[in-house]
Amino acid sequence: MTTQAYGAQSADQPLQPLAIERRAPGPRDVQVEIAYCGVCHSDLHTVRSEWPGTAYPCVPGHEIVGHVGAVGSDVTGFKVGDTVGVGCLVDSCQRCAACGDGLEQYCDNGFVGTYNGPTKDEPGHTLGGYSQRIVVDQGFVLKVHHPADQLAAVAPLLCAGITTYSPLRHWKVGPGHKVGIVGIGGLGHMGIKLAHAMGAQVVAFTTSEGKKNDALALGADEVVVSRNRDEMKAHTGSFDFILDTVAASHDLDAYTALLKRDGTLCLVGVPENPHPSPNVGPLIFRRRAIAGSLIGGIRETQEMLDFCAEHGIVSEIEMIRAQDIDAAYERMLRSDVKYRFVIDIASMGQ
Template identity: 50%
Template structure:
């Protein structure tokens, strides 16, 4: 990360000039990712500069580049599963020092004053400007945010997370999104000893859902279309693996689970899956299907069942998750790729050809 001239932005937080970093960006919707340079904001008094070492490739990156969720800002630098090392700190920074192992997840700012922000739920910020996402977003300073497919970034110290020494940076990177996305509902709905949890899908989210639910002490069942990944599921900590293409699965497991995590974005018959919940059970939707979710009211009324949704976790919960993973030895199963293979990784991810998370080695950028 190199500093340019000593020009300032007019922002009172600015202490040095803009800096440029090398990055991989999509220059147009659905376009290939190409090597380029982007400007990071000047290092503010409460900012930290981070040398990126590894960045996970999330399915969200595919959706954003394709504008599946609305118009994007291009050039777009994806990446919100970022692990690296602090290289510089602003004069008023108190939480971090040069050399600290840190991570950045899905957001880099919020209003800090609404009820949700004060409760550590920054991902649900309702204040002025709302949540500022790590890329394809506009910061409160008016600058476009660029993600972790790059060699460095600048982030307010409050939105940086500590990666414990027990976690290797490459396998820790996916925890910053995929890990906390499944940990948050597991923690919120009380997965633990004596609780039965089902995980729909064994992909980037699902495999971490299995690992974390098992580490929390729950009985875990994987529900997927075929038995192709049965051995993987059991190795990762599942107690059972059932194929959803087998009608017997829905009769034999009826009323069994306290909590179901749906980690896939496919259009599923959620009414059938709600029937697998016991009284007061909850099915949590984590994937974002293209079509509106439809369920039978009877499936909710019968057994006082709930259908809920969940995003990523807030800063306190994400740090809690990282510390828990370090204590329990939980990391993502990854395939490390060089920057010249990002487009290949996008294609393979779209085809489901990864076990279970691609991670970019930023030294190749």
């Protein structure tokens, strides 16, 4: 079926209206009529070929919220009209140990991303959520229980939310834990909200004095300006866990020094250039760890959505029209958004 979308034909062209083809729903498929799609920095990297392997035409978008428009004959968990979400994954091998553990994001044979992933559908790679509808296997569709007036702000939970929720859960963050969140952007602001809701003592780190009040309003108990050596030194050896959301190369030693014995610094941002190599001594002598984490599996993403619905958590967003996506990308590069753009897909019909 022909579907309106916004995408790019090459790395040096702006995004433009496209007519794309979606498959008719098969027995296990759910057709989602998309209402909102969040804008992730990964979208920009992919569209502009800043990461290798972009296939064109490229239709990005993996923070999708909408309503079920049709279901296949074997679909049991969804019905027409249900409010649903689609995140970063639309398929995986379903045979490996990772998939068996509900960790499809670590699929040994490679997961299929919501856009720019291999598929039998035309044009041979997946096309994402900057579009009016999408057809997805029922195993990769998620139920959304937030009220209707929050749905636009739910969309970024499908990437920014799960990217921060998964490591917080894996390292068992909760009451009695002192947790640091490095960076107050699309990921970081969700990390603050989630760690606060989990009952931890939350300290936000920012390079900007001007973001202090924002971080406190999001739920941080304290805010540290990371360029201030005295403020950093005051927290030496005191953190159970630090979640580093910054996607630019920076000195990790400044944060490993703040960890307790057995504390972990977890990285979720992927910089264009490698971080400077960390000193080994501070790790060895306190049994500290530097780790990484990638989004989350379907089961955990559903858990995250349910947790957020229960606690009234959504992303802080600015709604845009599809026609304004390139301007939004330029503003993203300047960090000029609090904290996530979301496309109103209805604007595609205008």
